[in-house]
Amino acid sequence: MARVPRVDCPEHGVRLAEVPWASAGSGFTLMMEAVIRMLSQEMPVSQVAEMLKEQDTRLWRILEHYVEKAYRKEDWSGVKRILVDETSRKRGHRYVTAVTDAESRKLLFLVEGKGKETLEAFAKEMREHGADPEQIGLICMDMSPSYIAGAKEHFRKADIVFDRFHLMQMAGEAVDQVRKEFVRQGLLPKGSLWALRGNEWTRSREQKSLRASLCAAYPRLGRAIGLREALQEILAQEDPQELR
Secondary structure, eight states, X not given: OOOOOEEEETTTEEEEOOOTTBOTTTSSBHHHHHHHHHHHTTSOHHHHHHHHTOOHHHHHXXXXXXXXXHHHTOOOTTOOEEEEEEEEEETTTEEEEEEEETTTOOEEEEEEOOSHHHHHHHHXXXXXXXXXXXXXXXXEEXXXXXXXXXXXXXXXXXXXXXXXXXXHHHHHHHHHHHHHHHHHTTOSOTTHHHHHSSOGGGSOHHHHHHHHHHHHHOHHHXXXXXXXXXXXXXXXXXXXXXXX
């Protein structure tokens, strides 16, 4: 252990001298910081703190410093297509927006909120990483009006593509609306709910048989399910190269 010399500056007061074996204000040597980073890649930070007999808040400060340092060096000049999605940060509908590189699947940007301002913030951040919003040729996202507005305003050259999950979710909801109409008319037997929902290959033999008989008996129901399956097949066959 070595004590870092202190200097008494007439202008700035008492300051610690800079030393080659530690970062300013870290409290750890560079070697110890390297150990913390290595261990944190293999186990939870709380376990690292217990092993090193340190408070995890001190370790998190070290990790946040190096993550921020590495993040600032990220080069986004080659990013052409992005994925935009929202996720709940905590209970109570507190959301964050995640922007991911569609090619590498690497997370680029994370910001609180789910409105058009999140895409504005990403557009500004691009300029800090040697990139320009004009280079984005495609944005895949859900059908949020706020996201659509943000994309059109800040990524004017980008084509907007709605993600497969939300398209299939809407198709499933449309089928369910048709099914509920037949339920209200008392035309569907007990047990038909799960026979008609979801993908046919996930249903039991009995459910498949019931599904087929109901679709044959009620053409409108069969057509709704057929359209959903056709959309699913189209999306499954799309060539990612065509989206470049």
